[in-house]
Amino acid sequence: MRNVKYAQCVKCGKIYEATPNLTNCQCGGILDIIYDYDYIKTVLTKEKLAARRDNSMWRYRELLPVEEDTPNTPLRVGWSPLYEADILAKQLGIKKLYVKDDGINPTASLKDRASAMAVAKAREAGAKVIACSSTGNAASSLAGNAAAAGLKTYIFVPSRAPKGKVAQLMTFGATVISVQGSYEETFELSKQAIDKWGWYNRNAAINPYLSEGKKTVALEIMEQLDWKAPDYIGISVGDGCTIAGLWKGLKDLYAIGFIERLPRLISAQAEGCCPLNRAIETGEPWHPMEENTLADSIAVGVPRNADKALMAIRESNGLTVNVSDEEIMAAQKLLGRTCGVFGEPAGVTGAAGLKKLCEQGKIPADATVVSVVTGNGLKDVANAIKACGEPISIPSDMDLLLKAFAENGIVVE
Numbered sequence: 335m336r337n338v339k340y341a342q343c344v345k346c347g348k349i350y351e352a353t354p355n356l357t358n359c360q361c362g363g364i365l366d367i368i369y370d371y372d373y374i375k376t377v378l379t380k381e382k383l384a385a386r387r388d389n390s391m392w393r394y395r396e397l398l399p400v401e402e403d404t405p406n407t408p409l410r411v412g413w414s415p416l417y418e419a420d421i422l423a424k425q426l427g428i429k430k431l432y433v434k435d436d437g438i439n440p441t442a443s444l445k446d447r448a449s450a451m452a453v454a455k456a457r458e459a460g461a462k463v464i465a466c467s468s469t470g471n472a473a474s475s476l477a478g479n480a481a482a483a484g485l486k487t488y489i490f491v492p493s494r495a496p497k498g499k500v501a502q503l504m505t506f507g508a509t510v511i512s513v514q515g516s517y518e519e520t521f522e523l524s525k526q527a528i529d530k531w532g533w534y535n536r537n538a539a540i541n542p543y544l545s546e547g548k549k550t551v552a553l554e555i556m557e558q559l560d561w562k563a564p565d566y567i568g569i570s571v572g573d574g575c576t577i578a579g580l581w582k583g584l585k586d587l588y589a590i591g592f593i594e595r596l597p598r599l600i601s602a603q604a605e606g607c608c609p610l611n612r613a614i615e616t617g618e619p620w621h622p623m624e625e626n627t628l629a630d631s632i633a634v635g636v637p638r639n640a641d642k643a644l645m646a647i648r649e650s651n652g653l654t655v656n657v658s659d660e661e662i663m664a665a666q667k668l669l670g671r672t673c674g675v676f677g678e679p680a681g682v683t684g685a686a687g688l689k690k691l692c693e694q695g696k697i698p699a700d701a702t703v704v705s706v707v708t709g710n711g712l713k714d715v716a717n718a719i720k721a722c723g724e725p726i727s728i729p730s731d732m733d734l735l736l737k738a739f740a741e742n743g744i745v746v747e
Contacts, residue, residue, distance in 0.1 A: 337374050338399050341365040341542055344641050352399060354459035357540050364641055365542040366582075367399050371589045380592060383557060389413040391447055391550040397586050399546050400454050408482035409440040411450040412550050416558040416704070422672040423703075426692040430702040432564070433685070434555055435675050437710030441471075441478040441502060443631075443681070444551060444576060444708040448538055449475040451547030453483045456534040462486060466536035467524035469517055469572070469630050470499035471680075471709050476536050477506035488533060490524040492517050496630060496714040516625055518636045538575035539638025545579035552583030555704055556593055563593045564702040566653070568600035570683035572632030574610055574643025576708065577601055581646035597704075599652035601643075602687025604629045604662065609636075610643050611654035620644070628659045628717050631680030631709060653696060655687035662686045663721035666711065670722070679717050681709035 341350045345363025350356060352367060359365055378396040386393050391412030395402075414436045423431035439446035449472065456464050464480050465488040466472055473489045480487045487508040491500065492515060503510045513520040521537070528535050538544040556563065563584075571577050577599060587593045603611045606626030613620035620640050625633040637643065647654065657665075662679050665686035669675045677685070685705045691697050711718045726742065728734045739746065 335399060335401055337369055337377075337396055339368045339370050342368050344645065354455045355534075356542055357535060364539060364639060366642070367542055367546055369397070369586065369589075371586075375590050378590065380561065391450060391547065391554075394550055394553045397553065398451070398550075399543055400451075401458060404454050404458055407450040407453045407479055409446070409450065409479055411439055411446040411479070413554060414438050414551075416555060417673060417675065419673045419705075422668065425672065426689060426697075427699055428692060428697055428703060429700045430564075432555075432559070432702075432704045433669070433673050433675055434551065434704055434706045436551060436706060436708055437675070437677060437681060439475075441475045442710035442713060443471040443475055444548065444706070445471040445475040446479060447547040447550050448472065448544035448575070448579075449479040449536065449547070451543050452476060452534070452536040452541065453479045453485065455541075455543050456485060457483070459534060461534035463488065463531075463533045464536050465489065465524060465528050465533040467491070467517070467521040469633055470495045470713065471631050472536070472538065473508070473510075474499050474502035474506070477503045477508035481506045488527065490520050490527070492520045494630060496716070498713045498715060517634055518622075521636075521638070537638070539573055545575055545582055545639070545642065548576050548579030549583030549586065551706060552580045553587065556584070556587055561587075561593050563595050563597050564704045565597060566600050566697065566701060566703045567597045567706065568602060568684040568688045568703065569706045570629070570632050570680050570687075570708055571601045571603050571610055571643065572634040572680070573637045574639035578639055578642035578646050580706075581650060596650060599647055599650040600684065600687055600691065601647050601652055601654045602684045603654070603656050604632060604683060605656045605658050607633050607635055608656045610640060610647075611656055613640075613644060614647055614654045627662075629662055629679040629683055630714070631678065632683060653691060655691050657683060657686040657690055661690060663717065665689060666718060666721045669707065670711075675707055676711035676718070677707040678709040678711050678713040681707045681711070681713075684708070
C-alpha cells in the first residue's frame with residue numbers, strides 16, 4: 335500500500351508494518367493507521383473525486399488502507415444522503431442543520447462501513463471466516479457484507495439484542511451465539527473463540543482498519559458540503575470507534591488540504607451508559623458503567639476504543655452531552671416529523687444531544703451543524719412504537735372514525 339506508511343500504537347508509540355492481520359499493540363494499546371499524505375496529494379484531487387461515478391465508500395481508495403488490486407466489496411456501502419433540515423434547524427434556533435442518514439446502508443447502519451473494510455482486509459489475509467461481538471448493528475453489517483463476499487461468520491450478541499437485528503443475522507446465514515450476559519461478557523467470549531480458532535477479527539476496538547472504514551462518513555460529509563466544514567458534527571457514541579473514525583477522516587482531509595478547518599465534535603451518550611463523556615466531564619480516567627439504556631447499539635459499559643475516542647473529543651475541542659431514554663425517544667419523533675428520517679434509538683442519540691445542547695444555549699445561533707443518524711428505526715420497531723404510540727384502531731364505520739378523531743383531538747383540515 336503506497337499510501338500507508340505503517341501502524342502506530344496510540345499509547346506507547348510502537349510502530350508495526352500495516353499487514354492485513356493487525357490487532358492491538360503488545361502493550362494493549364490500539365493501533366492507528368499512518369498515511370503518506372505527501373504521496374496522497376500527488377494522486378488525489380477534488381476534481382478527480384468529482385469525476386468519479388463510484389458512489390460508495392470506495393471512491394476514497396487513496397485515503398483507505400487497501401491494496402490497489404483488492405476488489406471493492408459486493409454491497410454498495412456509503413454515499414448516504416445528507417439532507418438539509420431547515421424545519422428542524424428553525425425549531426432548534428440554529429442557522430443551518432444537515433442530517434446524514436446512514437440508516438440507508440445495505441444492512442441499515444453506519445457499521446456497514448467498518449464491515450466492508452473488514453471483508454476487504456479478510457480477503458487480503460486469505461481468511462475464510464470472520465467473527466465479532468456486537469450489540470447488534472456491527473453483527474448484522476458483518477453478516478450481510480460477509481455473505482455477499484462468500485465468507486462465513488460467527489457472531490456473538492448479548493441476549494438483549496433487538497429481534498430485528500437478530501433476524502438479519504439469521505437471514506444472512508451467520509452462526510449466532512446469543513450470550514446470556516452483558517456486552518462485556520459477550521466481547522470476552524468472542525475474544526476467546528477468535529483466539530482459539532484463528533478467525534479474522536472484526537471487533538472494531540481490536541482491528542485498527544475498521545475505524546478507517548467508519549471515517550468515510552466524514553469524507554462524504556465534507557464532499558457533500560463542497561469541502562466547507564461545518565461548525566459542529568454530532569454523533570452517538572458507544573465503544574468509541576465511530577467518533578474516532580469520524581475524527582480521523584476529518585484530520586486526513588485537513589492534512590491533504592481538502593478542508594481549511596476542523597469542526598468541533600459533539601459526543602452524545604445515553605445517561606444510563608456514558609463512561610467516555612463522564613471521563614471528559616470529570617477529567618478523570620474512564621471507569622466502567624452499567625449498560626442501562628434502551629439504545630442498545632451504544633450500551634457499552636466498557637468501551638474498547640476509549641483512547642482514540644477521548645483523543646478525538648479533546649483534540650476537536652468537542653462537546654459532550656448525555657441524554658435520557660425519554661429524550662432519545664422524543665428525538666425519534668422529532669426527526670421523523672421534521673425530516674422524514676426514521677432512526678433507531680442509538681441512531682438518533684446524536685440528534686437528541688444536539689437538541690439538548692441548543693436548549694442549554696451551548697450551540698451558537700449562527701452555527702452550521704451536521705447530525706449523523708447511525709442506524710435505521712426498523713432495527714428496533716418495539717421502541718419506535720413505544721416512542722410514538724399505537725395507531726387508531728376502529729371497525730370500518732364513519733361514525734366511529736369521527737368519534738375517534740374527536741377523542742384524540744384530531745382536526746381534519
